[in-house]
Amino acid sequence: MTKSVFSMCGMCTVRCPIRVESEDNKVTWIEGNQHLLGGALCAKGSAGPALVADKERPQQPLIRVGDRGAGRWKKVSWDTALDYVTDKLKKIKEEHGPESVVLSSRGGPWQNMYKTFIHAFGSPNYTNHDCTCGRNTHHASLSLNGVGRKGFIYDIKNAKHLILFGRNMFSSLRIAENLQTLDMLDNGGKLTYVDVRQTMTGLKADRFFQVRPGTDYALILAMIHEIIKRDVYDHDFVKQYVSGFEELSTFVEQYTPAWAAKECGIKEKAIHAFIDDIIPVMPKVIFHPGWNLSRYKDSFYASRGLHILNVLMGNIEQKGGLIIPKGPGDCGVKGIRSLDCAKPDIKRADGVGWKYKHFDKGPGLAHLFFEAMEKEEPYPVKAWITMRHDPFSGMPDPQRQKASFDHCDLLVAIDTHYGEFSWYADVILPESTYLERESTICVQKGLKPRLAVRKKAIEAEADTKPAWWIFKEFAKRLGIDEYFPYDTIEELWNWQLEPTGFSIEDFDEKGFISLTDDPIMYDPKNLEGKFATPSGKIEMISKKLTDAGLPSLKEYESPLKPEKGMFRLVYGRSAVHSHGHTTNNPLLNELMPKNSLWINTRVANKLGIANGDLVDVAAEDNSYTGTMNAHVVDYIHPEAVYMVHGFGKHIPLQSRSYHAGVSDQKLMVGKLDDWDQAGGAINLCESFVHVRRSVQNLKRRVEL
Amino acid sequence: MNKYMIYLNSKRCIGCHGCEVHCKSVKGLPVGPFLCEIDHKAVPSVKGFPKTEFTFRSCYHCDNPLCVPICPTDAMIKRADGIVYIDQEKCIGCMACATACPWAIPEMNPDTNKAVKCDYCMDRVDAGLKPACVTKCTTHALKFVTMQEV
Ligand code: SF4
Ligand code: SF4
Ligand code: SF4
Numbered sequence: 073m074t075k076s077v078f079s080m081c082g083m084c085t086v087r088c089p090i091r092v093e094s095e096d097n098k099v100t101w102i103e104g105n106q107h108l109l110g111g112a113l114c115a116k117g118s119a120g121p122a123l124v125a126d127k128e129r130p131q132q133p134l135i136r137v138g139d140r141g142a143g144r145w146k147k148v149s150w151d152t153a154l155d156y157v158t159d160k161l162k163k164i165k166e167e168h169g170p171e172s173v174v175l176s177s178r179g180g181p182w183q184n185m186y187k188t189f190i191h192a193f194g195s196p197n198y199t200n201h202d203c204t205c206g207r208n209t210h211h212a213s214l215s216l217n218g219v220g221r222k223g224f225i226y227d228i229k230n231a232k233h234l235i236l237f238g239r240n241m242f243s244s245l246r247i248a249e250n251l252q253t254l255d256m257l258d259n260g261g262k263l264t265y266v267d268v269r270q271t272m273t274g275l276k277a278d279r280f281f282q283v284r285p286g287t288d289y290a291l292i293l294a295m296i297h298e299i300i301k302r303d304v305y306d307h308d309f310v311k312q313y314v315s316g317f318e319e320l321s322t323f324v325e326q327y328t329p330a331w332a333a334k335e336c337g338i339k340e341k342a343i344h345a346f347i348d349d350i351i352p353v354m355p356k357v358i359f360h361p362g363w364n365l366s367r368y369k370d371s372f373y374a375s376r377g378l379h380i381l382n383v384l385m386g387n388i389e390q391k392g393g394l395i396i397p398k399g400p401g402d403c404g405v406k407g408i409r410s411l412d413c414a415k416p417d418i419k420r421a422d423g424v425g426w427k428y429k430h431f432d433k434g435p436g437l438a439h440l441f442f443e444a445m446e447k448e449e450p451y452p453v454k455a456w457i458t459m460r461h462d463p464f465s466g467m468p469d470p471q472r473q474k475a476s477f478d479h480c481d482l483l484v485a486i487d488t489h490y491g492e493f494s495w496y497a498d499v500i501l502p503e504s505t506y507l508e509r510e511s512t513i514c515v516q517k518g519l520k521p522r523l524a525v526r527k528k529a530i531e532a533e534a535d536t537k538p539a540w541w542i543f544k545e546f547a548k549r550l551g552i553d554e555y556f557p558y559d560t561i562e563e564l565w566n567w568q569l570e571p572t573g574f575s576i577e578d579f580d581e582k583g584f585i586s587l588t589d590d591p592i593m594y595d596p597k598n599l600e601g602k603f604a605t606p607s608g609k610i611e612m613i614s615k616k617l618t619d620a621g622l623p624s625l626k627e628y629e630s631p632l633k634p635e636k637g638m639f640r641l642v643y644g645r646s647a648v649h650s651h652g653h654t655t656n657n658p659l660l661n662e663l664m665p666k667n668s669l670w671i672n673t674r675v676a677n678k679l680g681i682a683n684g685d686l687v688d689v690a691a692e693d694n695s696y697t698g699t700m701n702a703h704v705v706d707y708i709h710p711e712a713v714y715m716v717h718g719f720g721k722h723i724p725l726q727s728r729s730y731h732a733g734v735s736d737q738k739l740m741v742g743k744l745d746d747w748d749q750a751g752g753a754i755n756l757c758e759s760f761v762h763v764r765r766s767v768q769n770l771k772r773r774v775e776l
Numbered sequence: 777m778n779k780y781m782i783y784l785n786s787k788r789c790i791g792c793h794g795c796e797v798h799c800k801s802v803k804g805l806p807v808g809p810f811l812c813e814i815d816h817k818a819v820p821s822v823k824g825f826p827k828t829e830f831t832f833r834s835c836y837h838c839d840n841p842l843c844v845p846i847c848p849t850d851a852m853i854k855r856a857d858g859i860v861y862i863d864q865e866k867c868i869g870c871m872a873c874a875t876a877c878p879w880a881i882p883e884m885n886p887d888t889n890k891a892v893k894c895d896y897c898m899d900r901v902d903a904g905l906k907p908a909c910v911t912k913c914t915t916h917a918l919k920f921v922t923m924q925e926v
Contacts, residue, residue: 103912113912115797242790254788254915272790275828647792662807663793
């Protein structure tokens, strides 16, 4: 009999709404939710059943028996594994205090479960992967608008012009956003794309600025300059909601389009033509403030600049602009209950909140724990639990990280697949795949807020468990299970839904519960109280930054030029992989088994590198080298080389991705400490690499 | 006359290769055969920057399919509505069809050692649904067109 359930995809962290059919516990069909996506799904989404069937993911809990990283494991039962972990945690708590345990997760809508656990255990040290993703963008928005990265949604469908700085949206794929953008283009809207290389997104654009790597901020400053100079910004909006506009005007006077054109290596005329294009369609112009902007040393300020441009457009709470997401309260509905436990009143080990007061205390900054681990300051870190987070794949310099993690007595990895970190850990607790597990109910804020939930489509094939069960079992063993008031997922769902008056059956019709029939908009003339800055205004000058000794309007500094024979390493995503999560998926591996090195034709010619040749890519200090195929193209800046992130994994049990391609993270030797003091994120595009034609290209002449 | 065809709106296609996996997944195909393929070729540059034309290719479901008469077991069948499909019961995997087809469309399924090719997802079409690649195209760029009878 065919069973059909609505659920949420889990192949990447966009979590698209899906509908899954199964027969005899085998998935036979997955499609994008017809009500929200009209069926659309990407390659990764359709490769879900291949993930379930893959025997190269952990099939039961494993405890390490050899040295860390040696790959010798003992298969154990869940009871044994959970007892092992919790006994160790108790001992560490006794000897070093509860704060010596860190839990890092991927982030996302379910993080309050992990946060609740670590707080209830007694540690303030919850963190997530965002220091290698959206932290700069988040802090940029907070410093200006008083609300974080998720404080706005973008009404792209109704926009007339969308500007993307390095946001390669047609490869990173958020299907709903992609559909909106293509609808906008179909309706005559325009797309401007800025990047160091041509991408699938650039191919759809009406205007493409190929800039010198690291000069985005220059172009942004010139755009601000020109909009103020031509006096076309939204005066009423600025007058009503903005403080510090005078300082901004004075600051950008020096940054003319002529200057930026030279700095970025683009045409001045093109900048003027771009401004001409957007003036008639304001305020339906969206400058996307970036997503993964943990890139250059000034990405935080670039993101602030993009937010400032939106402010100048006066596009906030306008159709075709930036919209403040609405929640249950706006619909006159009570919100759901969520697992929660107050953060213990102990200093965070990463320094966020006391040493670094200008950062959001929520998840802190994962990379700042390493110094703490090494120096045991402010106190020792003795255990680290990762929840679907792979520090070695996400953050630079895994060699250095390993040395730091060796200060820990316990490393636990919870994930569906083997990661580089789990391979080094002491215990692997395999989570069921997203098709085999449920998740807690979450609120999806927006123009039309809704409740969403993941339901399992099939029973787990291997001896794996869902996160809600794993954390409950931890909590029982550690005597903190009052924070996890359920035994079954149905009990948890009911407890969450109780205040709302909805029941879990209400998800059956469409896969979500819509909290309103019509989109909710605030009055754009009456947005007082929506900007949670100290003054309630959108602040060009942020006191938090000033107090931290940091400028709010930062003078532009030209990025370093690579030395001869060296290149700036830039990374990105492909439409067929979710970073390191999917490189071993049979169907996706078939499409892209390894990454290649994009290099400019002119410089490749000089180095004697032809398209397809093997090249050696070495870290700045030559301590790590990877060999990969060159992809020689005209449309990448000669100072940069590019690779898709997530490859170069060395996990023998993943036969398809073992040693396939090169890891950008491993090439970033010494770069764990290269981070943005103002934005908090790691500067992942501030590494330089050597590139040479590999000796492995030689044809072998002797065969014995 | 063929009743159906698949049309690709190149303006919307983003070359994400989703359709290829949607197809493999609905047909339960292992690593190896692809029943459809997305290709993109650079077209003469526009204002100095390359643009791309996307093409989608599955089986052409020819009016006079060369793959049909060559099949020694009558496994390759053309339906009245034009769909050309392989009866998996009858196929012996000799791959004569692939040799006869001008584009070598039929491929060997290494799991079954029989030929496979696009059948316009006829089970879905007969149930009033659209082919998998069309239903799930990431950007709604693929359309399943039913020709008007004249
Ligand atoms: S799924 Fe759609 S958008 Fe993606 S490659 Fe296929 S036709 Fe193009
Ligand atoms: S397999 Fe080849 S010959 Fe047969 S119908 Fe398809 S395209 Fe035509
Ligand atoms: S119509 Fe069906 S069989 Fe043919 S290419 Fe599309 S998904 Fe594959």
